[in-house]
Amino acid sequence: MKKVKLQVCNGTTCFVMGGADMQNMVDQLMVKFKDCLEIERVRCLNACSLSDNFAKAPYANIDGQLVGNANFQTITKIIEEKLSND
Amino acid sequence: MTNEVLATKKLKNEILVRLVKAFMSDNFAENVRLIPYEMRPKGSDVPFRCCIYKERAILRSRAIAGLGFAMEEDDEKTLLSDFANRALERKKPEEYPLTVLQNACKGCPSSKVFVTELCQSCVAKPCLSACKFGAIEHVNGRSKIDVAKCKKCGLCMSACPYRAIVKTIVPCEEACPVNAISKGEDGLAHIDHDKCISCGKCVSACPFGATHAKSQIIDVLKNIKAGKKVIAMFAPALVGHLPCDASQIKEAFKKIGFSEVYEVAQGADVTAKTEAKDFQERLDQGAAFMTTSCCAAYNELVKKHMPELKPYVSEAKTPLYYTAEIVKKEHPDAITVFISPCFAKRREVLDNDKINYILNFEELGAILIALGIQIDTCEKQDFAYKSSKEARDFAVSGGVARSVLAAWRGKPDAIVPAIINGVNKTTLRDLKVYAKTGKCPLGNLVEVMCCEGGCVGGNAGLSTIKAATKKVGEYANSSYSLKDEH
Numbered sequence A: 001m002k003k004v005k006l007q008v009c010n011g012t013t014c015f016v017m018g019g020a021d022m023q024n025m026v027d028q029l030m031v032k033f034k035d036c037l038e039i040e041r042v043r044c045l046n047a048c049s050l051s052d053n054f055a056k057a058p059y060a061n062i063d064g065q066l067v068g069n070a071n072f073q074t075i076t077k078i079i080e081e082k083l084s085n086d
Numbered sequence B: 001m002t003n004e005v006l007a008t009k010k011l012k013n014e015i016l017v018r019l020v021k022a023f024m025s026d027n028f029a030e031n032v033r034l035i036p037y038e039m040r041p042k043g044s045d046v047p048f049r050c051c052i053y054k055e056r057a058i059l060r061s062r063a064i065a066g067l068g069f070a071m072e073e074d075d076e077k078t079l080l081s082d083f084a085n086r087a088l089e090r091k092k093p094e095e096y097p098l099t100v101l102q103n104a105c106k107g108c109p110s111s112k113v114f115v116t117e118l119c120q121s122c123v124a125k126p127c128l129s130a131c132k133f134g135a136i137e138h139v140n141g142r143s144k145i146d147v148a149k150c151k152k153c154g155l156c157m158s159a160c161p162y163r164a165i166v167k168t169i170v171p172c173e174e175a176c177p178v179n180a181i182s183k184g185e186d187g188l189a190h191i192d193h194d195k196c197i198s199c200g201k202c203v204s205a206c207p208f209g210a211t212h213a214k215s216q217i218i219d220v221l222k223n224i225k226a227g228k229k230v231i232a233m234f235a236p237a238l239v240g241h242l243p244c245d246a247s248q249i250k251e252a253f254k255k256i257g258f259s260e261v262y263e264v265a266q267g268a269d270v271t272a273k274t275e276a277k278d279f280q281e282r283l284d285q286g287a288a289f290m291t292t293s294c295c296a297a298y299n300e301l302v303k304k305h306m307p308e309l310k311p312y313v314s315e316a317k318t319p320l321y322y323t324a325e326i327v328k329k330e331h332p333d334a335i336t337v338f339i340s341p342c343f344a345k346r347r348e349v350l351d352n353d354k355i356n357y358i359l360n361f362e363e364l365g366a367i368l369i370a371l372g373i374q375i376d377t378c379e380k381q382d383f384a385y386k387s388s389k390e391a392r393d394f395a396v397s398g399g400v401a402r403s404v405l406a407a408w409r410g411k412p413d414a415i416v417p418a419i420i421n422g423v424n425k426t427t428l429r430d431l432k433v434y435a436k437t438g439k440c441p442l443g444n445l446v447e448v449m450c451c452e453g454g455c456v457g458g459n460a461g462l463s464t465i466k467a468a469t470k471k472v473g474e475y476a477n478s479s480y481s482l483k484d485e486h
Ligand code: FES
Pocket: A009, A010, A011, A012, A013, A014, A015, A043, A044, A045, A046, A047, A048, A049, A057, A058, A059
């Protein structure tokens, strides 16, 4: 079975810009994708520090692909793409 | 929290971060003026409103609140840079904590009762006879409400056997437990400050993010920048709202420039003991019940709307009150800043001259982002005073009652806690009944917290209630119990 690895940033910037949202998202994603998804909360992904990049937080990393403005919809879409990609 | 609220929170936070960044730059006023243009540069997408100019106008208003001013008093021709300069010169924060962004408010329709397509044009027409104001007539067989005559009493709604009549609501009006906010004839929401208890429920409820707290972020930062001794006193709920270990909080505040950090849990220990003593005395005098006194919104509620409940409220002061007293005694020259999970504490801070300023968790978060402080890399440090487990758990619904129980030295079965987890129109009615009848059927120690979940559910929080409750609980459990203290 194909599996996707998702890292959700739990660094300070991402937490302030959407900590509650990310917690809800992780719960929802686990229900939706069950065993096809491995979720990890990680430290700052280093995406937030340059100039205005904080505004696109929260960030996540899906199989090596960095995603800004992470939320349930955007992340679900990318995971579904990755899962159906072969 | 719903997604819409999170989206507006994010927008507000972004503005605060930009304000702090501007403050840190060498041209504060000019960089503040540019905020709306940086957020919506020429040719950029217009995510929320009709056009880029409107978006910028709204962002400008939000920045005014972020600078600590009332958006209602904006004449629209004053430059943001002038507001920035005024914020620098201001000696005292403004009087009323909340302000409404009027140009974000306009799109929201006033509340009305109307007949939907589900109306079956029935023969009995109970709606017609239910209406005392003659506001319903029959047009083409279907009921129709004359808005000019309708008083929105809702009698027709309950009379309709098909539930075909509905009432639309205005989210802020619906959320306010004391009817302090309402849409006026002009279609804009206005806050009646004589009624407002600063609970902030309207802030969380508005899907347009129109209600704001007037921020004191610049007031705090300018004192730090001036090299003053600025001391942070943080609410116990903070531990649940930051992605780090509690022991890293102290270092994070020091990095911002605070010279000392106190846990407000320290004062909560005093509150718990004082309240236990107060309760014993009241029981000895035959009192039927006592309510807690630490929630600022509840205290305002009693003062403004239910003075008859006052005799039942504990004389114990809030944890913040005792903490500020301790801090000012140890550091008489210090500027004290309370770090708050909610908006209601703004009122308490304005009324207490031992507390100079207040920042909420969102504002603290914005400062951390602007200064590039990754809190989970901060060094671990202990606090000078170790608060009890119960004091650290004050922030969770039921926590205050538990702390009084732990500090209780009387007969163990004399206390029966009753928990009011969130003030809303229903619990408000209950409280009124307790005051009127002089008794509370649920228990004799009534804990009242205005926010659902307790202070961990405060409306300026960053995490979910569930996650924050868990984290605060774990931190609390690492300490000793008031029960074992003699
Ligand atoms: S905190 Fe998430 S990328 Fe830095």
